[in-house]
Amino acid sequence: MKKKIIGIFAVLILAGAAGLFSGYKWLQSYAETALTIQQDAYFTLPAGTGRVGLAQLLVDKKIVENIKPFPWLLRAKPELAGFKAGTYKLTPGMSIKDLLLLLRSGKEAQFSIRFIEGLKMQDWLQLLAEAPYINQTLKNLNNSDIAERLEINDPKHPEGWFYPDTYNYTAGTTDISLLKRAHERMKATVDEVWLGRAENLPYKTPYEMMIMASIIEKETALDSERDKVASVFINRMRIGMKLQTDPTVIYGMGSQYNGNITHKDLATPTDYNTYVINGLPPTPIAMPSVASLKAAAHPANTPYLYFVADGKGGHTFTTNLQSHNQAVRSYLQILRAGK
Structure with a gap:
């Protein structure tokens, strides 16, 4: 049993x-x-x-x-x-x-956003607003409010103060924290470039150098030309000649710009119209790249006072108005021939 x-x-x-x-x-x-x-x-x-x-x-x-x-x-x-x-x-x-x-x-998904050089603050804000999984905190804030939150005080304007690059983030990251990262990098970069700048430049502050860099950024996308473009504006500043650069006019026009600039636009005063004001505009007009910052800090040694598009993706640089006008006519002929 x-x-x-x-x-x-x-x-x-x-x-x-x-x-x-x-x-x-x-x-x-x-x-x-x-x-x-x-x-x-x-x-x-x-x-x-x-x-x-x-x-x-x-x-x-x-x-x-x-x-x-x-x-x-x-x-x-x-x-x-x-x-x-x-x-x-x-x-x-x-x-x-x-x-x-x-x-x-805990290895969360990584998202990325690319802040592109040459774009304006409003363009970057639009990119942030459209990016997925970002905690949006900047809605209904103006540039002054954003500058205050980032402790940008002099002047209280955020334009130009952000480093163009691709930034990774996880879901729930705030838009302001991404801008802060870009801002900290730009501050460090501007300080570094300023310390290594060439001698006898007509800038009083690193901020003025950044303003110049933003103009260079809007004028050319060719690295080989940036220091030449910088030399034209530096040469003009040294002799008291107006900068007369179209991108500043466009920036000053704001939402009124429709893709064309008229003679009336060039003559209409704004804080940014360098056909009217002397010297640099009050703030940057775009986010400058490191290449443009370096060009502003190390302009080429040239006698050039003018440049115009050559119709081939670059520019023709000249030393006097007569040669410049001829270069303009040549460019217009290329445009007409291409139609």
Whole structure:
């Protein structure tokens, strides 16, 4: 009788062990089940979400089809629990196990935004407003408000004060924090370029150098020309000649600019119209690149006082008005021939 009872217990134990093994294998198989997504997707896990909440989110977002074994999986494999809040990038072929390991790692999805040199502050604000997963805090703020939040005080205008580059961020990053990163980099860059500038330049402050750099940025996209363009404006400043650069007129016109500049526009006074005012405009007119900052700090040594587009992507530089007018006529002939 004893032997029979022992045998029965042995069978039950073996059966239980087999059941446990079978259940474990089943959960392992479930963990390796692929997510139902067919393309890259972003999944946001809010702070404070527990196991039940996570399971419900995965069903609602159609990321996992069968969620019933999910609680058992987390009990059997506690190393897959302990997930962290954030926004994560999911890719086709990922398994439930891959998903849980990703959520536990805290390696949130990285997004990027490219701030382009030569654009204005308003253009950058538009890029920020359209970028995904950014916490928008700058709506309805004007330039003065933004300058105040970034502690830009003299003058209280943010134009030009941001370093053009691609910036990575995670979901929930604020727009102001991205601008602050760009601002800190630009401040450091301007200070560095200013310290290494050439001697006897007609700038009183690093800010004036940055204003000049913004004009150079708008006048040419060719690195080989930047220092020549800088030399023209430096030469003009040294002899008291007006800068007479169209991009400053356009900036001063603001929303009134429709793509064309008329003689009336050139003669209409604004704070930025360098056909009317003497010297530099009061602020930058765009975000300058490092190349333009360096050109402003190290202009070429030339006798040039004029330049005009040559119709081939570059410019013709001249020393006197007569030669300049001839270069203008040549450019106009190229334009007419191309029509």
